Amino acid sequence: MNTVQIRRLSSRINRKTVSIVGSGPSGFYTAYHLLKKSPIPLNVTIWEKLPVPFGLSRYGVAPDHPEVKNCEETFTTCAEEYSLPKDQKHKFSFVGGVTIGKEILLKTLLDSQDAVILSYGCTGDRKLNIPGEKGTKGVFSSREFVNWYNGHPDFANDKRFTDFDWSKVSRVGIIGNGNVALDITRVLISNQIDEIWKDTDISTLALNLIRKAPVKEVKLIARRDFVHSKFTNKELRELWELEKYGVRGCIDSKFFKKGMFDLSKYDRAFNRRVEMCSEYLKPFNERSKRNYKKTPPPSNGYNKFWELDYLKTPLEINRNESGAINSLTLCNNQLHEDNSLQPLKDPINIMTYKIDLLVSSLGYAGVPMPEFSNLSVRFDKDHIANEQGRVLTTNGRIFPRLYASGWIRKGSKGVIASTMQDAFEVGDKVIQDLVVSGALSSGKSIDLSNVKHTTWEDWKRINKKELLRGQKEHKTRSKFLTFEELWSRTKIE
Ligand SMILES: Cc1cc2nc3c(=O)[nH]c(=O)nc-3n(C[C@H](O)[C@H](O)[C@H](O)COP(=O)(O)OP(=O)(O)OC[C@H]3O[C@@H](n4cnc5c(N)ncnc54)[C@H](O)[C@@H]3O)c2cc1C
Ligand SMILES: NC(=O)c1ccc[n+]([C@@H]2O[C@H](COP(=O)([O-])OP(=O)(O)OC[C@H]3O[C@@H](n4cnc5c(N)ncnc54)[C@H](OP(=O)(O)O)[C@@H]3O)[C@@H](O)[C@H]2O)c1
Incomplete structure (x- = not known):
């Protein structure tokens, strides 16, 4: 399909909406796959509880292994390509500083989106x-x-x-x-x-x-x-x-x-x-x-x-x-x-x-979201019960339009490469289901006017300042260590 055909298709078909919870490698690789492969125009939103993206790539990978964080370049290129949509078939947004289950409920996402993918890692x-x-x-x-x-x-x-x-x-x-x-x-x-x-x-x-x-x-x-x-x-x-x-x-x-x-x-x-x-x-x-x-x-x-x-x-x-x-x-x-x-x-x-x-290094534990019991989402020991990424209900049925990818899908095992593979597989299932389903969501967008959050542009400002501080301190990056510092660096100067 060439650009003109894509633009025509986009104007004819309503975009479907996809929300991804978590901006670690699994969330970002799922978004990447959807944006690269979906034949249907999509609005993809990544929701992240921290004001900054990348999960364990930023806050897990050892500081003396900077090459492992190269995946962040892929995520950044993807976000940049689709955040400024103009002629693009798809749109991408990053919403940081918002915990799903707290400031925005999972139910709100389920009521308004065509697909919701839980990629929130293992947080315990x-x-x-x-x-x-x-x-x-x-x-x-x-x-x-x-x-x-x-x-x-x-x-x-x-x-x-x-x-x-x-x-x-x-x-x-x-x-x-x-x-x-x-x-x-x-x-x-x-x-x-x-x-x-x-x-x-x-x-x-x-x-x-x-x-x-x-x-x-x-x-x-x-x-x-x-x-x-x-x-x-x-x-x-x-x-x-x-x-x-x-x-x-x-x-x-x-x-x-x-x-x-x-x-x-x-x-x-x-x-x-x-x-x-x-x-x-x-x-x-x-x-x-x-x-x-x-x-x-x-x-x-x-x-x-x-x-x-x-x-x-x-x-x-x-x-x-x-x-x-x-x-x-x-x-x-x-x-x-x-x-x-x-x-x-x-x-x-x-x-x-x-x-x-003493450090107990027994692996990170998967934790269910507070709404799981009300919504009847099944959680097995340390991961969300699922069939090939499609989330299961407590009585063993497929929960419509809800998926899981990455560590929260299988438990805290696997390197970034295997997490990527997992995200791509789940991304394929999401695309398959979106292609066969009609318009499912309410089409309502989620109102963020009263929700304090960061955008991709805010992250770019934080990133620039951390890199600049790093340069002054002769380091690759000097991270802001408090929420106050992170939020204050989102302001345009
Ligand atoms: C200490 C450590 C070092 C590692 N080093 C390497 C390495 O050198 N090489 C390698 O290949 N792999 C490494 N790994 C493995 C790699 O980090 C994982 O494979 C990968 O990060 C899993 O990705 P994920 O997206 O599933 O989870 P995560 O990276 O944990 O991302 C989950 C994201 O979801 C967010 N989130 C959680 N709850 C919510 C919520 N309710 N609402 C919104 N957002 C939420 C979190 O803040 C986080 O950003 C390491 C893992 C650890 C723990
Ligand atoms: N450089 C890299 O590539 C890199 C760096 C960091 C992490 N990672 C990846 O991230 C994933 C998670 O790593 P991880 O080290 O957190 O987890 P892990 O590889 O699962 O190791 C957990 C360790 O804790 C032990 N353990 C678990 N429960 C225990 C208990 N109750 N009592 C005593 N010991 C217990 C396990 O022993 P048993 O084997 O007996 O269960 C195992 O030795 C892995 O896939 C890892 O490869 C990769």
Whole structure:
């Protein structure tokens, strides 16, 4: 179809309206797909609770991985292309600072739109559910910790972080060994290596506090064994490669030694992981492959250590007299052939680790929206029940015109590339349904005249100012850390 034909089609057919809740990778990739592929002219609106877009790309991805945030360029190009519609078949709008379910109800969207896609990610914490998890100083979930160092306005100035005595943090425990746990390990174990952090967009407030910690040891504590480690090789290698700064990785030979696995039973990635760990555990000069001897450790040797620990269940977080964590009680686990775990709680299997900071990195938890029960939307454990993205009701039927994509569709797993794939698949279902359905929505637009919100143009102003501040501070970006600062930067100067 050429531009003239598209314009004719657009003038003949009423646009259909699509609302997407959440502006993270899944929301934006769903919008992108709809705008690129829909044969029917669309008005696509992304609703975002924060005044700024991009979800975990902005507030999750580690600051020393800026290349991962390249997806934001695709989102920006898409928003720019369709925000100024003039001759375009489709229209795109961004509405920031509006929580769906609060300032605007999900029901309002459902009553006025032809399709609503829930892409609001996983906004809660999985819990250990052990004594001391709540209210102990120096105990955080990975979501809280990551949001804090990434400058999320809900956490950047949180007193639980800013009032904590970082100068006492020498031993750190992290529960779980997914890639988020590795991100957090990297941040903490290299906290005083300015070369890694100084140019990044890490919150300066957080970095200055983290830097004060004389971190000597970070233990990654997993409930299962080495074979079931959740991290991926690229991220593990990054930790090993910190050895050039005097940071050493360790794994007890109970859990890992060369020859203990029948490698023919495992895939290439696992075989590479075994080779990587076997090589890096050897002294630098004894390694056989050049790949593992890029830069030697400093002449004065290693002074910081991270350790992969396995087969443990945390039982209790213990506090000192000022209410701060001072140790963690754990027990050994037995892992059965069917992959079930048995914590061994007899005294011989119980131990205590001295710890000054504990981060539980168990994955983010999906949370239902408050209106789900009234609307009879089914929520299964940590995600919205759905069939190929079409949301299900509590009695197992398809909820008309309601979809889910990204983490809230499947739970908190998957990288940005797989989230994109998921968004495209759901986008296809939305298009299929829009093509076969007649005019469904009321055609009423949602009145925002009394709702404080940001627009794409506001975000562009915020973005420009953050980049400018960053330039002055010799960083890629210097984020505004409070809602007040963010809202005030939307004003035209
Ligand atoms: C710490 C961390 C680091 C990661 N690092 C990498 C990496 O290096 N590489 C990689 O490929 N992947 C990485 N990932 C995975 C990647 O971030 C996810 O695959 C992706 O962000 C999931 O996208 P999403 O849109 O489903 O969720 P999110 O990114 O969480 O986006 C959800 C959005 O919805 C908004 N929202 C929530 N509730 C509402 C509401 N009621 N109304 C309006 N808006 C709402 C949120 O504010 C948020 O902006 C990382 C994940 C984490 C947690
Ligand atoms: N650089 C990157 O590409 C990057 C960076 C960050 C995140 N991500 C992606 O984002 C997704 C989420 O990562 P994540 O690290 O948050 O989650 P994850 O990969 O699911 O890891 C969660 C960890 O917590 C453990 N765990 C869960 N519940 C537990 C409990 N009750 N007690 C003890 N341990 C428990 C899990 O152990 P079990 O295995 O035993 O369940 C696992 O080790 C992943 O897909 C990840 O790859 C990618």
